Amino acid sequence: MQEDFHYYATYCAAVLAGFSPEESREICYSAQLVDMCTRTFLSGVRAPLNAVTTQTAMELADARTDPIGLQDITRIWASFHFLPKDLNASVRGTRHYRNKYRLICGPDGALVKETVDLAKKGGTLQAAGLAMHILADTWAHCYFAGTPSQVINDTNRWFDELIPDGGGYKRRKVRFRHSVSAPDDIENGIYSNSVNHYAENSIMVLGHGRAGHLPDYSFARYVYCPAWAGYREVVKDNPSEYYKAFCQMIFALRCLRGEKKSFLTGVYDTVTAEPYEDDIRRILEKRQLSASKDWCELGRKLSGTAPEPFDISVYGDEYTYAPDSEKDSTRLGRFILAALAQKSMVTNRIFRSGSLLAGFSAEGGGIKDFMRLAAYFGKGEDI
Amino acid sequence: MEEKAVQLRRCEDTLYVSGTVLILFGLWSLIKITLEVVFYRDMMADIINSMQDAADDQADYFIVSLTYVLMYTAIAVDLLIRFYLGSRARRDGRGENAGRLYVGAAVLVCVISGGDTVRYIIDSFRAGGGLFSTLVNCFVEFTSFLVYLSTAAAALKVKQLRRTLKGEV
Numbered sequence: 001m002q003e004d005f006h007y008y009a010t011y012c013a014a015v016l017a018g019f020s021p022e023e024s025r026e027i028c029y030s031a032q033l034v035d036m037c038t039r040t041f042l043s044g045v046r047a048p049l050n051a052v053t054t055q056t057a058m059e060l061a062d063a064r065t066d067p068i069g070l071q072d073i074t075r076i077w078a079s080f081h082f083l084p085k086d087l088n089a090s091v092r093g094t095r096h097y098r099n100k101y102r103l104i105c106g107p108d109g110a111l112v113k114e115t116v117d118l119a120k121k122g123g124t125l126q127a128a129g130l131a132m133h134i135l136a137d138t139w140a141h142c143y144f145a146g147t148p149s150q151v152i153n154d155t156n157r158w159f160d161e162l163i164p165d166g167g168g169y170k171r172r173k174v175r176f177r178h179s180v181s182a183p184d185d186i187e188n189g190i191y192s193n194s195v196n197h198y199a200e201n202s203i204m205v206l207g208h209g210r211a212g213h214l215p216d217y218s219f220a221r222y223v224y225c226p227a228w229a230g231y232r233e234v235v236k237d238n239p240s241e242y243y244k245a246f247c248q249m250i251f252a253l254r255c256l257r258g259e260k261k262s263f264l265t266g267v268y269d270t271v272t273a274e275p276y277e278d279d280i281r282r283i284l285e286k287r288q289l290s291a292s293k294d295w296c297e298l299g300r301k302l303s304g305t306a307p308e309p310f311d312i313s314v315y316g317d318e319y320t321y322a323p324d325s326e327k328d329s330t331r332l333g334r335f336i337l338a339a340l341a342q343k344s345m346v347t348n349r350i351f352r353s354g355s356l357l358a359g360f361s362a363e364g365g366g367i368k369d370f371m372r373l374a375a376y377f378g379k380g381e382d383i
Numbered sequence: 384m385e386e387k388a389v390q391l392r393r394c395e396d397t398l399y400v401s402g403t404v405l406i407l408f409g410l411w412s413l414i415k416i417t418l419e420v421v422f423y424r425d426m427m428a429d430i431i432n433s434m435q436d437a438a439d440d441q442a443d444y445f446i447v448s449l450t451y452v453l454m455y456t457a458i459a460v461d462l463l464i465r466f467y468l469g470s471r472a473r474r475d476g477r478g479e480n481a482g483r484l485y486v487g488a489a490v491l492v493c494v495i496s497g498g499d500t501v502r503y504i505i506d507s508f509r510a511g512g513g514l515f516s517t518l519v520n521c522f523v524e525f526t527s528f529l530v531y532l533s534t535a536a537a538a539l540k541v542k543q544l545r546r547t548l549k550g551e552v
Binding site: 156157158225230231232233 | 385388389392393396477
């Protein structure tokens with residue numbers, strides 16, 4: 001998903017869940033920050049680089065794709081953008097293939113519940129925002145894995161967009177091109193995607209690179225054959241799934257606010273969203289590169305005010321110039337702790353499933369960042 | 384119907400890949416011949432001269448020359464057939480119109496290639512020479528035959544599946 005959903009739609013969901021406009025701003029800021037918190041940014045504010053939640057194209061170009069490099073990439077992308085749906089999925093193939101297959105992202109998996117529960121344990125608005133980003137991405141990035149893999153993430157020439165036509169849909173072949181600068185031509189179905197290097201662990205087959213930006217457009221409906229599906233077609237209906245994501249975010253936020261006892265997967269708060277369903281669906285269905293303006297207007301309608309345009313530098317100084325003992329209680333500090341906790345949790349679950357794709361995971365004690373988390377969550381508690 | 388559609392996509396993909404490999408094999412043959420002509424130019428000239436010397440009269444000289452012309456024509460035809468079959472297979476694999484002729488040609492070439500491969504393997508081992516280079520050459524020839532076989536089989540299967548799916552729809 002992109003800024004329109006992670007920032008503005010999350011703001012709307014937080015308001016509907018009962019948070020005040022100020023709290024909703026904190027939540028949506030953190031949700032969007034997950035897409036901006038690179039090593040470059042963290043080193044600029046002198047924050048721990050382990051808290052990285054994303055990598056820019058330049059950073060990925062420089063990234064190593066040896067086993068250590070791949071583990072680093074997988075830890076970031078699987079933890080924050082492609083949360084695995086089922087780490088116990090069974091599939092025919094080698095153990096290596098099975099481990100990669102198990103990293104395929106999807107909504108309503110066990111790790112989504114653990115993510116929301118972890119945010120509740122953290123108890124901060126920043127943790128809530130981080131969890132909302134991850135939850136939303138499980139819907140958009142469904143069927144892709146957060147590890148470089150040709151055999152999982154590749155696509156082929158069978159890629160058709162479903163364009164509304166009367167009461168039904170007509171198929172239109174998607175044309176992919178490799179252009180970093182040219183915007184996607186959504187009217188003519190021409191989209192940019194990553195170049196195929198035909199190497200299993202190439203950065204080009206990380207996540208949904210081979211499908212371009214299509215999974216992140218709320219209006220997109222398409223049919224394609226993922227590499228893992230054995231030439232079977234898979235249908236992705238983003239308007240419908242994004243609506244579910246929005247309703248699930250409302251439910252999750254109500255749980256985080258304490259209004260609901262515990263978060264359960266498969267539960268979507270359509271009742272709260274219903275008065276605004278027409279507005280939301282209209283925004284989701286509209287063919288446009290960015291729906292930020294529309295979501296912002298809806299946010300203003302819901303709360304009387306709208307969040308300011310996202311600015312990554314807003315809280316940087318607060319963190320950089322805070323004394324060491326007070327850094328963790330700044331806004332960015334709380335976000336960093338939440339990110340470290342999330343990454344530790346997901347890495348641990350992947351490791352426990354028998355896969356080394358995200359590297360080793362310490363069950364208790366040892367590394368500096370873990371000790372910080374142990375102090376944050378309470379000594380002796382399992383993360 | 385979904386199962387047949389899956390099978391069709393799989394066969395079209397096989398056809399596309401086989402066609403690409405056919406073209407690559409053709410390019411490899413072209414490179415090989417070019418290298419042989421360039422690096423063994425003196426040796427070739429000696430062979431031609433000795434054969435011309437051995438030719439007693441104009442008729443024999445004519446036959447020697449004709450042999451060379453036919454030999455290089457055969458090589459060119461072989462390359463053209465590979466490129467033709469390869470490009471048509473790729474088109475068919477992409478779902479574009481590839482014509483009907485290439486399917487029959489693919490089957491015919493596959494049969495000829497099969498016999499030729501067996502003959503080549505037998506002759507290579509009979510002729511002796513280095514075991515490693517003999518094995519490698521035989522492996523390449525056998526692989527070439529497998530590519531022809533794969534192309535022909537996939538082309539036939541794709542035709543059959545398309546007919547079936549058209550009938551079901």
